[in-house]
Structure formats: structure tokens, C-alpha cells
Amino acid sequence: MAESRVKLGTNDKIALIGNLSTMLTAGIPILEAVDSLASDVKGNQKKILEALKEDLTQGKRVHTTMARFPRAFDKVTVNVIKAAEEAGNLDVALKDLRKNIIKEAEFASKVKSAMVYPAFIGMVFLLVLGVILFFVIPKISSVFSRLTVELPVATKVLIFLSDLMVKRGILVVIGFVIIAAAFYLFFTFKRRVVFEILFSLPLISQVVYKIDLTRLSRSLYLLLSSGIPITHALELTQDVAIKRETGRMIARSREMVLGGKSFSSGLRTSKKVPNLMIKLVEAGEKTGTLDKSLAEVSEHFDYEVTNDLKTLTTLIEPIMLVLIGVTVGGLMLAIIGPIYGLIGSIGNR
Missing domain, CATH: 1.20.81.30 (Type II secretion system (T2SS), domain F)
Incomplete structure (x- = not known):
């Protein structure tokens, strides 16, 4: 499935963003957190997390990956993440x-x-x-x-x-x-x-x-x-x-x-x-x-x-x-x- 067609249901989106937030708040490095979450999920969540892991390994940022999945993450979400990465929060x-x-x-x-x-x-x-x-x-x-x-x-x-x-x-x-x-x-x-x-x-x-x-x-x-x-x-x-x-x-x-x-x-x-x-x-x-x-x-x-x-x-x-x-x-x-x-x-x- 092309990245532009990948969707996330509301519950999946809440789970992905919430779990990532919890792990980062606990002090777990983002690459380790993404790798851990990717091993526990299936379907489109896994596709997105694996793409995120690959991008992070190449030195890219989270918002860059999210922008590749427009049907899963809207412009507001992508730009909030971009601003947060620049601010460090x-x-x-x-x-x-x-x-x-x-x-x-x-x-x-x-x-x-x-x-x-x-x-x-x-x-x-x-x-x-x-x-x-x-x-x-x-x-x-x-x-x-x-x-x-x-x-x-x-x-x-x-x-x-x-x-x-x-x-x-x-x-x-x-x-x-x-x-x-x-x-x-x-x-x-x-x-x-x-x-x-x-x-x-x-x-x-x-x-x-x-x-x-x-x-x-x-x-x-x-x-x-x-x-x-x-x-x-x-x-x-x-x-x-x-x-x-x-x-x-x-x-x-x-x-x-x-x-x-x-x-x-x-x-x-x-x-x-x-x-x-x-x-x-x-x-x-x-x-x-x-x-x-x-x-x-x-x-x-x-x-x-x-x-x-x-x-x-x-x-x-x-x-x-x-x-x-x-x-x-x-x-x-x-x-x-x-x-x-x-x-x-x-x-x-």
C-alpha cells in the first residue's frame, strides 16, 4: 500500500501517539521507543513505526515521517510535532x-x-x-x-x-x-x-x-x-x-x-x-x-x-x-x- 493511502483509525492513532509520549516521558530514547512499539503492533501502525525507525536511523525527524502519511496525520499534527522537535519538548x-x-x-x-x-x-x-x-x-x-x-x-x-x-x-x-x-x-x-x-x-x-x-x-x-x-x-x-x-x-x-x-x-x-x-x-x-x-x-x-x-x-x-x-x-x-x-x-x- 502506498504511504499516501495508509490510514489510522482513531483508537490506533491515540495508542500510537500516547504510547510514544509515555515512553519519551520515561526517558527512553526515541529510536529505542519506536523499535519497541513496532514489535508489539500490526497493520498500519507497524508500517508507520517501521518507516519512522528507518527515517530516524538516517537522521531524519519525526515530523518528516508523519508528513509522508497524510491520511494518518493531518497538517496540524505534523506542524505541532515539527515545532515541538525544534523546541525540544x-x-x-x-x-x-x-x-x-x-x-x-x-x-x-x-x-x-x-x-x-x-x-x-x-x-x-x-x-x-x-x-x-x-x-x-x-x-x-x-x-x-x-x-x-x-x-x-x-x-x-x-x-x-x-x-x-x-x-x-x-x-x-x-x-x-x-x-x-x-x-x-x-x-x-x-x-x-x-x-x-x-x-x-x-x-x-x-x-x-x-x-x-x-x-x-x-x-x-x-x-x-x-x-x-x-x-x-x-x-x-x-x-x-x-x-x-x-x-x-x-x-x-x-x-x-x-x-x-x-x-x-x-x-x-x-x-x-x-x-x-x-x-x-x-x-x-x-x-x-x-x-x-x-x-x-x-x-x-x-x-x-x-x-x-x-x-x-x-x-x-x-x-x-x-x-x-x-x-x-x-x-x-x-x-x-x-x-x-x-x-x-x-x-x-
């Missing part, structure tokens, strides 16, 4: 990186957890729909076919779909596979467009923006506390932004800092950045503790995003249940309606 930087990765993982877990229930409800709905189309409609259809009764349009559509799925099941499956493949290809090549549309939805947009600010402030804290200049730190953190709007705000702030203005002045150019963040950044700039101020900002938005996700989930649950209830009710009405009509016509006779 690699063990401390590795410990901070481990904490940051754990926080990012916990953060991502909160976002995923908020999506679990709606996804589960959606799957149940599709299952119920499948049962109705495969088992209920064919039996009802056979009854209607023997009777001279005019069926509503909704019932005719249901019977058509049911017949299509039962009698032409293979074609339907092939059609679904083709559609799924088309969506996958579109998502792969136009992922940014899909995310921009999804993240512009009213209920989601504000939460995603806060997620961006959380990740931005956390990454900036890590970079600044490692001694990386604010201009370079802002350049590196453009990649952590989910929304293009956030990326543009970061780029604009960097241009203003290069022009001699403060980072807080750059934040003020965006109407969406909360005043709390601007004030904390401004205070940090005045006292020379910008990194600590950004750490406080990330903690604040982390808490806000957690609450917003809970609220969003609370709102989505009843909306989905109502939509599913109305849809299933409509399906049952399309089935039962003609039966009641038939009973009524018999009664009138």
Missing part, C-alpha cells in the same frame, strides 16, 4: 496531541449519536413499507382483481409498485444498485456540494457552524501553544472547516493579521461569530494568552454543541414520527378505503 506535544485526538473523537461521537435515532426510525419505516408492498398489497390486490370496483389512484399506484417489486424483483434490485452507485459516485466527486446543501438547512446550519468554531479554536490552541505563529496556524486550520463560509472567514482573518491587524479584528468581519468568542480572543491578545483563551472558547462551544444536538434530536424525533405516521396512515387508507367503498355499495343494494 516532543513528549509534551505528543501528550497534548493525544488529549486533542480524544476530545475530537468524543466530539464526533456526540454528533454520530444524535443521528442514530432518526436513522433507526427511517430504517423501521422502510422495513414496514417493504412488508406492506411485498405481503399485504398482493393479497389485497388479488381480492380487488375479482371484484368490479373502481379503485382510487393511490390504491392503483400501490398495486403497481407491489406488482413491480414482486414480479420484477431482480430488475428493481438492479435499479436500486444503479441508483445507489450513481449517488455514491456523485457523493464521492461532489462531496463538498452535498455537504453545503445539507449543512445549509435551517436546523443544522447553526450547529455545524458551532462545530466549525469548536474545531478551529481547539486546533489553534494546539498550534499556538506549540509556538507556531498565528499566521501559519490560521493557514493550517483552514482545512478543519466544514463550511466554506468558515474557511473564508479564516482566510480573511489571516490576511488581516498579515496586514498588521489582530485576529479578533478578523473575527469581527463575520456576522456569525459570537461576541463571546471575539471578546475572549481579544482578551487573550491583550494579555499574551491567546492559546489559553482559545482553549476556553473550544470548551464553551463543545458544551453548546452538545446541548444543541440534544435539542435537535428532540425536535427531529416527533417530526419523523408524525411524517411516518401520516405516510403509513395514508398507505392503510389506500388499502382499506376501497374495501369500505365495496361494503357500502353492497349495503346500498
Whole structure:
């Protein structure tokens, strides 16, 4: 596997960086630590550690090896390690990186957890729909076919779909596979467009923006506390932004800092950045503790995003249940309606 394609899962990354930090803190030379760790692991961790061992033997630095594995280590991680090696505090930087990765993982877990229930409800709905189309409609259809009764349009559509799925099941499956493949290809090549549309939805947009600010402030804290200049730190953190709007705000702030203005002045150019963040950044700039101020900002938005996700989930649950209830009710009405009509016509006779 080419180095550019080697990935590390979150747990593997935490283990690799954490174990290396622990051994360096204990005073074990880095080459010995890497050699020891490489003998205890398998898979991509082993590939990376063996590459690191080879580079260290040749007199190269840790960040040089990490830069060879862009899908395992992002630009922020590589530059934090580079700055730490120059400052001589690699063990401390590795410990901070481990904490940051754990926080990012916990953060991502909160976002995923908020999506679990709606996804589960959606799957149940599709299952119920499948049962109705495969088992209920064919039996009802056979009854209607023997009777001279005019069926509503909704019932005719249901019977058509049911017949299509039962009698032409293979074609339907092939059609679904083709559609799924088309969506996958579109998502792969136009992922940014899909995310921009999804993240512009009213209920989601504000939460995603806060997620961006959380990740931005956390990454900036890590970079600044490692001694990386604010201009370079802002350049590196453009990649952590989910929304293009956030990326543009970061780029604009960097241009203003290069022009001699403060980072807080750059934040003020965006109407969406909360005043709390601007004030904390401004205070940090005045006292020379910008990194600590950004750490406080990330903690604040982390808490806000957690609450917003809970609220969003609370709102989505009843909306989905109502939509599913109305849809299933409509399906049952399309089935039962003609039966009641038939009973009524018999009664009138």
C-alpha cells in the first residue's frame, strides 16, 4: 500500500501517539521507543513505526515521517510535532496531541449519536413499507382483481409498485444498485456540494457552524501553544472547516493579521461569530494568552454543541414520527378505503 493511502483509525492513532509520549516521558530514547512499539503492533501502525525507525536511523525527524502519511496525520499534527522537535519538548506535544485526538473523537461521537435515532426510525419505516408492498398489497390486490370496483389512484399506484417489486424483483434490485452507485459516485466527486446543501438547512446550519468554531479554536490552541505563529496556524486550520463560509472567514482573518491587524479584528468581519468568542480572543491578545483563551472558547462551544444536538434530536424525533405516521396512515387508507367503498355499495343494494 502506498504511504499516501495508509490510514489510522482513531483508537490506533491515540495508542500510537500516547504510547510514544509515555515512553519519551520515561526517558527512553526515541529510536529505542519506536523499535519497541513496532514489535508489539500490526497493520498500519507497524508500517508507520517501521518507516519512522528507518527515517530516524538516517537522521531524519519525526515530523518528516508523519508528513509522508497524510491520511494518518493531518497538517496540524505534523506542524505541532515539527515545532515541538525544534523546541525540544516532543513528549509534551505528543501528550497534548493525544488529549486533542480524544476530545475530537468524543466530539464526533456526540454528533454520530444524535443521528442514530432518526436513522433507526427511517430504517423501521422502510422495513414496514417493504412488508406492506411485498405481503399485504398482493393479497389485497388479488381480492380487488375479482371484484368490479373502481379503485382510487393511490390504491392503483400501490398495486403497481407491489406488482413491480414482486414480479420484477431482480430488475428493481438492479435499479436500486444503479441508483445507489450513481449517488455514491456523485457523493464521492461532489462531496463538498452535498455537504453545503445539507449543512445549509435551517436546523443544522447553526450547529455545524458551532462545530466549525469548536474545531478551529481547539486546533489553534494546539498550534499556538506549540509556538507556531498565528499566521501559519490560521493557514493550517483552514482545512478543519466544514463550511466554506468558515474557511473564508479564516482566510480573511489571516490576511488581516498579515496586514498588521489582530485576529479578533478578523473575527469581527463575520456576522456569525459570537461576541463571546471575539471578546475572549481579544482578551487573550491583550494579555499574551491567546492559546489559553482559545482553549476556553473550544470548551464553551463543545458544551453548546452538545446541548444543541440534544435539542435537535428532540425536535427531529416527533417530526419523523408524525411524517411516518401520516405516510403509513395514508398507505392503510389506500388499502382499506376501497374495501369500505365495496361494503357500502353492497349495503346500498
